[in-house]
Amino acid sequence: MILWVALLMMSHCCLNGAAAENMGLERIQKCSTTCSQGLRCKTTPNYLFPPPCQNPPVNLTTSSPFHNISLSTVMSCEGRQRCSLQLRFKTVLQLTESIHGVSFCTMTPGMLTDCQIFSFTKKSRERMSGLQVEVEDDCTNISPNQRVQILVKTLPTYCGITWTGTYHAPGCTSEDLRRHVPECITGRLSYDVNPERKELSVNVTDMLEDHDYHLRLCLNNFICAGTGAHTLIKKEEPMKRAILPYSRPLPCLCIEGWSAVTDAPRVRVCPFKDRLEELWLGITFDPLEEALSWELACPVAVVVALCQQRKDGICVDLPHSSRNVSREKITFTKVDPHPQLCMKFTAGSQSWTRCPFADERFQAWEVTVTRQQGHEEVKMSSKINATFSVGLCEQSAVSPMCQTNETHSVHVEKHKSVDLNLPGELCKVNSCLQIKRLDVKFAVTVMHCYDQCDPSIPFTKQVTWDLTWFIVPAGVCLSGIIIVTLVLHAVLTVYKRRKQKGNGGDCSSEMHTESTLDCVVPTLQTHPARHGGVLIPDSPQRGNTEKANLLSD
Template identity: 60%
Template structure:
């Protein structure tokens, strides 16, 4: 069974290669039917005007005219193309031969005259000529006339030569030899390793990376492979695997045909990067790195991952930059790219870096509260709604317009039954923005549902006040501690000084110290104590 399949595949491949191959000729010339002697010579002069045909000449004298291409080779990769013209001619006594002329765009007419002498028993002759050299993809106009030329007895036709997509031409005709490119992607290094084979002999070869559009515009990565190099390869670095990034190669000859291979042509997901946001102009933009036919939409992503399209937020793109103005940056606002049957979603605000406002649930005095804080001064639409059980639609019961100052939070207090209750908040006076829905899960059946608004200092301001209070308290405590320590130190120093003075006085005149604490009546009767008054002052 395997052998049979192999035989079938080989025969199929041979059939394809045979269909692609052209007939070879050793030399060109004109050939006539057996029994007819043909003599051909080029004709470079203007032919004389036609003559009126005599009686018996049929206007359909040329029959079964066919045109085809043959190849004449003088060696490997040195083949040329020739146009083969074949026709059957109904002879008459007055016809001595025929003229075959070929004309190509921008070239003069190339004519050959074949004269022949027919055998007496033949009335028809087949003539075949293959000396008209043509180029790949060339359009040729062919005119066949009798010699002498009779008015109205002419055959004209057009022919297009095979182009360089023909495998036989790619291997043998110099104009079509582009070389074959193979590559290996090294993703960890972001490199492309390129090998060249079947390049035009005795010529250098160019390789480069380019971005494909109407033309393949070079990226700056270019190398020249010398014909003397035994290994025809090069390595290129690439910044991003874009679908339009291609490898281009061509022989180092004038007007050489080029070949391109695009390793990342299926990597469409690489295009949906480079989304930019200008917070001053509130403009969200994206520019394609490659030409692509796509539809760009703004959408709001839900918790289940589905991105719901915003109204009137769709643009078609091919090469130009796409911009959406007056955009409210929010983590739920995303861009959806659609090409063909595939879609990709990118959320540029998912990291909350540009988020202008937010909601946070709190609980105050036993009631649920949602606090709104904003980095900018703006107006918001706040809708109170209820979701019936088993339904995704939220029925609005109350709507309020709230003005929020920059960095000043606003509390939305809900009182009453909160079963299946939600609030929907959207910033006003913008063209494209997300509607944020916040729902409550618990139930409070004590009172009817109502919405209250309270304004308070924003969390950042409260933290500043608390931090300042803590720092001030620390300064006061440290100051008091230093004051206490200084007081204790001064008292201890005074005691040390007093004790030092007492010891000194005792050493000099101990009897005088003792007398200093006696009554005044004893002072005059104590002659040795001449310094008693000074001792008393010091002790005081």
């Protein structure tokens, strides 16, 4: 069973291969003219000045003698890449004694009429008169994709007895023609991309023999305009290969190749045709004119709009900012360069968003909020003279929109700031400050939402000092005083001990077991007093002193 299935698959592949081979044009060794068996026909020179038409006989006025006219293309080859196209003409003719032959002419715009005349011998036409005969010819040269007018007449030419038609020759899109007809041979291109070095390695196969080959990079528009990267592959080189550097992987950047012959057909492949995201670069902003511009690098139908980027990632289109672009440059004038303002590109079912002011380099104004003792102080500053719409609004859990009941116009001068004295409603839950610039055409609506605050403390332009500014310095000073006091106390204690050791050194050396008080006593003694030649020493004790006084009396 397995062997049988394998045989069936092999036969199927062989049949498909044979069918694929048969899809090409029919080959002929050389052109020829043939007629039905028994009818002798020969090709005669075309008339330089054709004779005028004659009135047809009665038997030709009722019906046309031409039946089943068919036109087709065959190929005549003298080598693998040296083939030409021939137009094959075939018709069935109702032969009568008044018809001596057939004239077959082709006409193309700007070219002379080319005619083939097939005449029948007298004996053969008399013998086959009244019968339907076939006439076939394939000796008319045509070019790929050529459109020709066909005119078939009888000989002699009878007025009104003609057949006309149009034939369109196969073009170079046919694989058979691209391989064998010189006018269609373009070569085959394959490539590898090196994104790190920004290089394309291109290989060429099936190029026209015995000819050099051109390779270049170009931007495909109405025509493929060269970008500067160009090389010539010599026919003597064994490896038909070249390296082409590129700057940006644009979808319209293509590799183009053609043989070094006059009017050679060209082949084109575009390695980055799916890289549409590369088109959305190159956004420029003129801060003096406040103009935001973008130019399409490749011809693509795209819708461009300005939008405001939300926190959830959705970019909401600004009113009246949508533009349809296919080739030209687009400019939005009077644009407020805010970080939330972006440009949205939509091509087909896909969309891309670019935010040129996200780095805040061009931000013209800002709102700063400082929290002071339970309330918030709001200031608006601007780098230019600008006018704003400022209002309070409340957000709801149902809709992300913020409903504003009342708005005020605020003007801010260049390099100055304005205090926004807000009422107590800002202290409500979900209260926000809604700001939009008014002196431009395209601006985002910015919301600043705040925490709940104490409405009893009014908003003021003066700065309220926080207790932190007093507590922290006072604590630092107190700590310093304590540290200095401890250091001085330690130094003074050491100093006293050293002094005591210097004055009472004998006592300390003789009586180590005595107390400190005993060693201090000698320092309290006074000079002895004389009483009748008797020396009575002073005693440190009160009783002894009184006794000494009494003795002296």
